[in-house]
Structure formats: C-alpha cells, structure tokens
Amino acid sequence: MPKIAEIEYSPNPNAIKFILKEPVASGFPRNFPNAEIAQADPLAKALFNAGHVKSVFMIDKWMTIIKEEGIAWNELLPVLAPLIREAPPIATSSSLGPQGMSIASDAADDPFLQKVFEALKERILPYMAADGGGLEVVGRSDKQVMIRYMGACQNCPAGMSGTLMAIEGILKSEVDADISVITV
Numbered sequence: 001m002p003k004i005a006e007i008e009y010s011p012n013p014n015a016i017k018f019i020l021k022e023p024v025a026s027g028f029p030r031n032f033p034n035a036e037i038a039q040a041d042p043l044a045k046a047l048f049n050a051g052h053v054k055s056v057f058m059i060d061k062w063m064t065i066i067k068e069e070g071i072a073w074n075e076l077l078p079v080l081a082p083l084i085r086e087a088p089p090i091a092t093s094s095s096l097g098p099q100g101m102s103i104a105s106d107a108a109d110d111p112f113l114q115k116v117f118e119a120l121k122e123r124i125l126p127y128m129a130a131d132g133g134g135l136e137v138v139g140r141s142d143k144q145v146m147i148r149y150m151g152a153c154q155n156c157p158a159g160m161s162g163t164l165m166a167i168e169g170i171l172k173s174e175v176d177a178d179i180s181v182i183t184v
Helices: 042-049 073-086 111-123 125-130 162-174
Strands: 004-009 015-020 030-032 053-059 062-067 101-103 133-141 144-151 180-183
Touching: 004 073, 015 073, 030 042, 042 053, 042 073, 053 133, 053 144, 062 073, 111 125, 111 133, 111 162, 125 133, 162 180
Parallel strands: 101 133, 144 180
Antiparallel strands: 004 015, 015 062, 030 053, 053 062, 133 144
C-alpha cells in the first residue's frame, strides 16, 4: 500500500502533488489525461471514478492529480487519499528513465530531439517535477519542437507563458539559436 508522505500544493490551483513512501509507477511517467485512458490502470481508474478528477500523472514515488474547477481540495482530498493508500505498490525497474519526462517513441531516434531532451532533462525538468509536473517531447517540424505538458503543468497558466519562454531560451542557447517551441 503506498502511504502518503506529504501533500504539496502546486502553482496550479487545480493540481496537487502527493509524495509517496512507495512507488506507484516505475521508470517513465504515466500520464492519464482522461478517464478513458485511465481504464487500464487500477489506481488511475479508481481516482477518476471518485469524481471531479481531470487528470492523473504518476512517476516513481509521486503523483499529481488535477481536479475540476468548482470543488475545493478540502472536499476532494478525503475521498482520494484512501484510494491512494489502498493501491498496491509496483515493482521498480532497474532502468529508470528521467523522472517526469519522456520522449515520444517516433521521436526517440532523432539526434536533434535527443539534444533537446538532454537539455530539458538537466535544466527544466527538476523545477517542473518539484511542482508536480513533467513534459513529453512529442516531435518536431524542422526547428520547431513540439512538447506536451504533463501533471500539474498541463493546464497551468505559467506553462503557457513563463515556462514556455524559459524552455525556448534554454534550447536556443544549448541546441540551436533558430529553435522555436510550441505546446500540443
């Protein structure tokens, strides 16, 4: 049973991060942006079935839940916490990927996107993960890189402005001065 060590609020008022004592995901992040996708995962499915949950993002020993607007966390947390505590822990993998970040399988063989991935992994990801978020490098069109925010970052107002500008600035200095970044 994953026990909840801490609950952290994020800059996104509709997102909350659970720090756990046992893993609920191993290796690469598991992102459930809707209830339909969550059907294959018992914990994510239970969280959506509890109601008022918009998305679930899990990686190793933490998870972020985004709620619907109009319900307060003090109403929803007593419903969600027992579901998290009752979930069985999973076996951890020895080949862990970068926490909170992934690269789309069709983009993994692109050397340009690998440079993007490495720059973001070192310079951006730790800050996003601290707030309960992550990102996926989806692909590119020439020098335009497409990313998808996950967890608390996926609908946070800061992600569409400040964070996106920071990501683009880092990639311009470390990968290519002509790069541009968009969210998808």
